[in-house]
Amino acid sequence: MTSSVIIAGAGPIGLACAISAKRRGLDPLIIDAGAIANSIVRYPVNMTFFTTPERLEIGGHPLVCAGAKATREEALKYYRGVARVEALRVKTFTTLIDKNTVETRFGREQITCETLVLATGYFDHVNKLNVPGEELPHVRHYFDEAHLSSGLDVVVIGGKNSAVEAALQLFRAGARTTIVYRGATWPKSVKYWLRPDLENRIKAGEIQARLGSQVVEVTPRDVLVRGALGNEERISADRVYSLIGFHPDLDLFSRIGIAFDPETGRPQINPETLETSVPGVFVAGSVTAGNKISEIFIENGRFDGEKIFGSPAERRQARDLYQGIRRETGE
Ligand SMILES: Cc1cc2nc3c(=O)[nH]c(=O)nc-3n(C[C@H](O)[C@H](O)[C@H](O)COP(=O)(O)OP(=O)(O)OC[C@H]3O[C@@H](n4cnc5c(N)ncnc54)[C@H](O)[C@@H]3O)c2cc1C
Numbered sequence: 524m525t526s527s528v529i530i531a532g533a534g535p536i537g538l539a540c541a542i543s544a545k546r547r548g549l550d551p552l553i554i555d556a557g558a559i560a561n562s563i564v565r566y567p568v569n570m571t572f573f574t575t576p577e578r579l580e581i582g583g584h585p586l587v588c589a590g591a592k593a594t595r596e597e598a599l600k601y602y603r604g605v606a607r608v609e610a611l612r613v614k615t616f617t618t619l620i621d622k623n624t625v626e627t628r629f630g631r632e633q634i635t636c637e638t639l640v641l642a643t644g645y646f647d648h649v650n651k652l653n654v655p656g657e658e659l660p661h662v663r664h665y666f667d668e669a670h671l672s673s674g675l676d677v678v679v680i681g682g683k684n685s686a687v688e689a690a691l692q693l694f695r696a697g698a699r700t701t702i703v704y705r706g707a708t709w710p711k712s713v714k715y716w717l718r719p720d721l722e723n724r725i726k727a728g729e730i731q732a733r734l735g736s737q738v739v740e741v742t743p744r745d746v747l748v749r750g751a752l753g754n755e756e757r758i759s760a761d762r763v764y765s766l767i768g769f770h771p772d773l774d775l776f777s778r779i780g781i782a783f784d785p786e787t788g789r790p791q792i793n794p795e796t797l798e799t800s801v802p803g804v805f806v807a808g809s810v811t812a813g814n815k816i817s818e819i820f821i822e823n824g825r826f827d828g829e830k831i832f833g834s835p836a837e838r839r840q841a842r843d844l845y846q847g848i849r850r851e852t853g854e
Pocket of ligand 1 (some may be wrong): 531532533534535537554555556558559560561562563566567570572573574617618619620625642643645646647685694711750772775807808809810819820821822824825
C-alpha cells in the first residue's frame with residue numbers, strides 16, 4: 524500500500540483532514556480499523572448529539588437532520604455521504620500497526636507514505652477497572668441499548684454522562700438498575716438535564732446508587748462493591764456496564780516512536796502544524812489531547828486538517844476558529 528499521504532482513522536476528523544489534503548491537490552488514503560466513523564457506530568443506538576448540526580459539519584457540506592440535533596443514524600449517513608461526494612479513498616477494516624505496517628483480515632501488509640496522520644481517537648481503548656471478572660461476557664464496556672436489559676438486574680459502573688445516561692435509560696426500559704461510582708458526589712460535568720433526573724430517581728428509590736464505592740470483583744451473578752467505610756456488599760447483576768472512560772492507544776505512539784507524556788498520554792507536537800516528534804507523522808482530532816478526552820471533540824477538532832496541510836495563514840485561521848469554539852463552550 525503506497526500513498527503520499529496516509530490518514531489512520533476515518534472518524535469525523537480523519538475525513539476532514541483528508542478533505543483538507545485533497546483540496547491541496549493530494550490524494551490521501553484513509554484507513555480505518557473499523558467502519559467509517561466507527562466511534563459513532565459504537566454510540567448508544569438511540570443517541571442524539573449534544574452539538575448543533577452545523578458544528579459537526581466537515582468540508583463545508585451541510586448536515587441536514589429532521590430535528591434540532593442530529594441522531595447517531597443521521598451522523599453516520601452524513602459522514603459516509605461526505606466521503607462519497609468527496610471521492611475519498613477509504614479502506615475500512617484496516618488497522619495501522621506501526622509506521623510501516625497495517626493489518627487487514629488477510630494478514631499484515633507493508634505501507635509506504637511521506638505523510639502519516641493519526642486521527643485514531645480514543646474510543647477503541649476502554650479504561651479498565653482491573654478487578655477479577657472484568658472480562659466475563661456479561662460485562663460490557665460500551666452502552667448499546669436499554670431494551671436488552673428489560674427485567675434484568677443491571678449494575679452500571681461510572682458516574683459521568685455516559686454512565687448516568689445509561690442508568691436512566693436502563694431504569695426506563697424496566698431494568699433493576701444500580702449505579703456505582705467511586706466519587707463522593709456526581710461530577711460537575713454531568714449534563715444539567717441529566718443530574719436532577721438521576722437524583723430524583725434515586726430519591727424515589729427507582730434507581731439504586733452507591734457513591735464513594737469501589738468495585739472489588741465481578742462474578743457471573745453479582746458485583747462485589749466496597750463502600751467508603753470499608754463495608755462490602757454483593758449486588759446482583761445479570762449484566763454489567765463498565766463505563767469509566769477511554770484513553771488513546773499509547774502503544775501505537777510507542778511503536779511509531781512518537782514522544783508522549785506518560786502521565787497525560789499527550790503526544791509531543793508542534794502546536795502550529797500538529798507534527799509529532801517523528802518527522803512526517805502528525806496527529807489530529809481527539810487523539811491530540813491524550814487522556815483528556817473531553818478537550819478535543821468534533822466541533823473543535825474538525826479544523827486540524829487545515830493546520831496540517833494549510834499555509835501559515837490558513838493555519839492561523841484554523842487556530843482562531845478553534846479558540847473561538849473553546850471560548851464559547853467555556854472549555
Ligand atoms: C455518546 C457520545 C456522544 C458524543 N457527543 C458528541 C457531541 O455531541 N459533539 C461532539 O463534538 N462530540 C461528541 N462526542 C465525542 C466525539 O465522538 C469525538 O470527539 C469524535 O468522535 C472524535 O473524532 P476523531 O475523528 O478524532 O476520532 P474518532 O471519531 O474516535 O475516530 C477515530 C477512528 O480511528 C479508527 N482507529 C483507531 N485506531 C486505529 C488504528 N490503529 N488504525 C486504523 N484506524 C484506527 C477508529 O476505528 C475510528 O473510526 C461524543 C462521544 C460519545 C461517546
